[in-house]
Amino acid sequence: MPTRSGTAPGPAPSRPLDVLGVPGEINLDYAASAPCARAAADAVAELLPWYASVHRGAGALSRRCTLAYERARQTVGDFFGARADDHLIFTRNTTDALNLLARAVPAGTTVVTFAGEHHANLLPWPRGSVRLPVPTDPAGAVRALAAALTELRRDSNAALPVLVAVTGASNVTGERWPVAELARVAHRHGARIVLDAAQLAPHTPVDLLALDVDYLAVSGHKLYAPFGAGVLVGRADWLDAAPPYLAGGGATSHVGPATHDVTWATGPARHEGGTPNLLGAVALAAVCAALAGADRAALAASEQALLTRLRNGIAALRHVVELRTFGPDTPRVGIVSFVVAGRDSAEVAARLAADHRIGVRDGLFCAHPLARRLLTEAAGRTGRRDLPPTALRASIGLGSTSAQVDRLLAALATLG
Numbered sequence: 344m345p346t347r348s349g350t351a352p353g354p355a356p357s358r359p360l361d362v363l364g365v366p367g368e369i370n371l372d373y374a375a376s377a378p379c380a381r382a383a384a385d386a387v388a389e390l391l392p393w394y395a396s397v398h399r400g401a402g403a404l405s406r407r408c409t410l411a412y413e414r415a416r417q418t419v420g421d422f423f424g425a426r427a428d429d430h431l432i433f434t435r436n437t438t439d440a441l442n443l444l445a446r447a448v449p450a451g452t453t454v455v456t457f458a459g460e461h462h463a464n465l466l467p468w469p470r471g472s473v474r475l476p477v478p479t480d481p482a483g484a485v486r487a488l489a490a491a492l493t494e495l496r497r498d499s500n501a502a503l504p505v506l507v508a509v510t511g512a513s514n515v516t517g518e519r520w521p522v523a524e525l526a527r528v529a530h531r532h533g534a535r536i537v538l539d540a541a542q543l544a545p546h547t548p549v550d551l552l553a554l555d556v557d558y559l560a561v562s563g564h565k566l567y568a569p570f571g572a573g574v575l576v577g578r579a580d581w582l583d584a585a586p587p588y589l590a591g592g593g594a595t596s597h598v599g600p601a602t603h604d605v606t607w608a609t610g611p612a613r614h615e616g617g618t619p620n621l622l623g624a625v626a627l628a629a630v631c632a633a634l635a636g637a638d639r640a641a642l643a644a645s646e647q648a649l650l651t652r653l654r655n656g657i658a659a660l661r662h663v664v665e666l667r668t669f670g671p672d673t674p675r676v677g678i679v680s681f682v683v684a685g686r687d688s689a690e691v692a693a694r695l696a697a698d699h700r701i702g703v704r705d706g707l708f709c710a711h712p713l714a715r716r717l718l719t720e721a722a723g724r725t726g727r728r729d730l731p732p733t734a735l736r737a738s739i740g741l742g743s744t745s746a747q748v749d750r751l752l753a754a755l756a757t758l759g
């Protein structure tokens with residue numbers, strides 16, 4: 344319709360936290376990789392004409408790229424509440440960040456995790472690590488950690504380091520873990536703690552200082568910033584003392600003629616050997632800046648309303664069973680896993696895609712020990728013998744709508 348001035352109204356201006364997508368395709372798989380935020384796409388598009396080397400060139404383009412990369416480091420560090428003396432290392436993703444930390448822990452470190460972790464936070468840790476059973480509620484996690492650390496300190500050399508590695512929110516159930524309480528327990532026993540914030544950070548502010556965690560790992564691609572950057576941020580001492588994660592250019596301060604005549608850099612450069620991922624870092628920083636300026640409480644409230652709609656809808660379908668570790672009212676982020684009784688989960692996912700243009704995830708979600716346990720628990724809770732051996736997962740975030748949730752529920756209803 345023409346406006347009063349006679350010009351047709353243009354499309355609504357895009358906002359930094361709008362997400363890109365394809366009309367008609369319903370993406371309910373944010374927990375795997377979230378869609379790209381406008382802020383990330385714009386930041387990359389703006390920088391691309393200037394694209395050149397980072398830390399390696401004297402030209403104007405290269406200097407601008409170096410500045411953009413280091414500004415990104417500052418922005419991302421500020422966003423996650425990094426302490427002034429922490430290092431922030433750009434990595435490929437959370438898996439890469441946790442593997443880096445696993446290589447940096449001092450010799451003799453015992454790492455304590457729970458069996459409910461994603462494989463990225465189960466598999467990198469050195470031999471001798473302790474894997475605690477999945478607790479039945481968040482308070483149980485705190486008690487189990489306190490007991491394990493007490494025992495560990497009694498049985499082993501108290502001078503040896505201990506690192507607790509926990510997730511902030513489960514990638515299977517979305518349930519939140521009591522990170523601040525676990526950090527308190529860890530520190531009371533002289534241990535450090537690393538937070539796998541891959542699933543927490545996209546949904547709620549995560550502040551290293553406020554939670555009092557020593558290290559934090561995240562993935563840009565789950566935080567609306569594709570282009571392949573992740574982050575490890577935390578205490579400098581272990582990182583500066585460790586062998587470089589990737590030996591090569593950029594990680595050194597001096598290389599002499601003899602084979603092993605190398606002085607490694609300290610600081611983030613030590614573990615960022617090779618040409619860094621400038622666009623990934625800039626995209627991630629752009630999303631962090633946009634989120635920092637947004638009303639996160641309002642975003643979380645609308646996500647929670649959608650999540651409630653989805654969970655209530657699932658609960659109303661007698662043939663669909665939700666998976667959960669803790670009680671049904673445990674705080675959680677926008678992730679729900681479930682099974683359709685009597686139906687193979689891969690087949691259901693394929694039908695949702697083919698017949699309804701809905702994208703969800705199926706399988707055991709790279710958390711095999713937890714997913715298998717929850718499938719067994721669901722069978723016990725419901726008394727059903729026809730639950731499949733793998734599950735489905737729907738996950739939401741910025742840009743998700745009640746119409747999309749309702750389309751999923753309607754599609755699931757047809758499978759009864």
Ligand SMILES: Cc1ncc(COP(=O)(O)O)c(C=O)c1O
Nearest residue numbers: 436437438461463514541542562
């Ligand atoms: C809780 C959690 N930790 C770690 C990861 C690993 O993330 P990435 O694949 O980006 O390395 C994931 C991925 O799904 C996750 O959900």
